[in-house]
Amino acid sequence: MQKRGQALIFLFIGLVAVAACLVYYFNYYQPSHPKNPSNSGNSSDSSNPQNSSSNSTIQNLTISDKYINVTQLHWNHMPLTYKILNESLCTGIPIDELNNAMKLIESSSNNTIKFVKNNISADITISCYDLDDVLNKSTVICKNFSVEWKKNAFNAKKENYIPNSSFVLSETQIVRNDTLTTYQACYVDSNLANGALDESKIITEGNIITNATMNIYVFGDDYTRCSDFPNKEVHQLLHTLGLDHSEEPRFHNVFGWGVINFRYEEDVMFQYFSCIHQKDIQLKYDECLQYIYTNGLQGQCAKVNFIK
Numbered sequence: 001m002q003k004r005g006q007a008l009i010f011l012f013i014g015l016v017a018v019a020a021c022l023v024y025y026f027n028y029y030q031p032s033h034p035k036n037p038s039n040s041g042n043s044s045d046s047s048n049p050q051n052s053s054s055n056s057t058i059q060n061l062t063i064s065d066k067y068i069n070v071t072q073l074h075w076n077h078m079p080l081t082y083k084i085l086n087e088s089l090c091t092g093i094p095i096d097e098l099n100n101a102m103k104l105i106e107s108s109s110n111n112t113i114k115f116v117k118n119n120i121s122a123d124i125t126i127s128c129y130d131l132d133d134v135l136n137k138s139t140v141i142c143k144n145f146s147v148e149w150k151k152n153a154f155n156a157k158k159e160n161y162i163p164n165s166s167f168v169l170s171e172t173q174i175v176r177n178d179t180l181t182t183y184q185a186c187y188v189d190s191n192l193a194n195g196a197l198d199e200s201k202i203i204t205e206g207n208i209i210t211n212a213t214m215n216i217y218v219f220g221d222d223y224t225r226c227s228d229f230p231n232k233e234v235h236q237l238l239h240t241l242g243l244d245h246s247e248e249p250r251f252h253n254v255f256g257w258g259v260i261n262f263r264y265e266e267d268v269m270f271q272y273f274s275c276i277h278q279k280d281i282q283l284k285y286d287e288c289l290q291y292i293y294t295n296g297l298q299g300q301c302a303k304v305n306f307i308k
């Protein structure tokens with residue numbers, strides 16, 4: 001009887017020891033555990049220095065990630081800092097519109113997103129350009145395209161009449177007769193403008209955004225602004241947060257987008273700008289930004305596209 005009791009005690013002690021070892025292993029020796037950042041990677045990773053360094057960068061970013069529950073593309077911290085290059089050129093309306101767009105995004109995220117200016121070290125680098133000046137230094141190409149007479153809608157880029165990298169200055173109907181309608185499209189090749197005509201860009205490590213660039217422009221003849229909603233600035237800032245363009249409806253050969261559904265054109269992340277239709281940040285973006293920057297506590301990211 002006594003022996004049986006002793007055996008049970010040894011068995012109990014043995015089980016406690018095994019449990020303690022398991023707890024210790026999972027807490028301190030799991031390679032990916034944040035508590036042990038120096039123990040990064042496994043043997044196959046360390047055989048490839050590039051992999052190892054990239055993995056450890058991702059691991060470091062993940063360790064400091066305030067939004068660890070979120071799988072979607074996101075920044076790992078708040079507030080986001082930004083600096084403006086060539087700022088004096090954009091003083092006035094362009095910077096007012098940028099500030100307005102930032103405030104709209106902050107409030108639509110329920111103030112979980114915050115933009116703070118920091119000219120020394122910045123997450124987002126915003127470059128100011130005089131658009132007229134950029135275009136004057138570029139080669140403007142104007143081409144005429146004759147289409148079926150009944151065609152009412154024309155989108156040269158969408159319909160592959162001009163390259164996808166084109167920065168479109170104007171599209172106008174110049175002739176219409178019983179057989180043909182002629183449209184003129186004027187554009188420049190954005191690939192030749194040293195980034196001055198590019199959309200916002202992000203740099204990522206895994207699902208974390210580490211850097212972003214964006215352009216703003218001096219109000220000029222070639223840059224139209226919407227009077228009641230800064231749709232272009234909001235659109236570009238949402239790109240810096242990792243959001244991609246919204247779904248496109250099929251472009252109707254005769255009637256364009258509108259006949260299919262205005263909802264597509266109302267989306268601030270629609271690829272083509274429209275002052276008439278784009279008046280607000282849609283609820284799906286409000287909810288998605290809140291989801292990400294509350295670390296998944298509220299909201300959702302349904303029907304939102306992320307940059308791949």
Ligand SMILES: [Zn+2]
Pocket residue numbers: 199235239245271
């Ligand atoms: Zn865009």
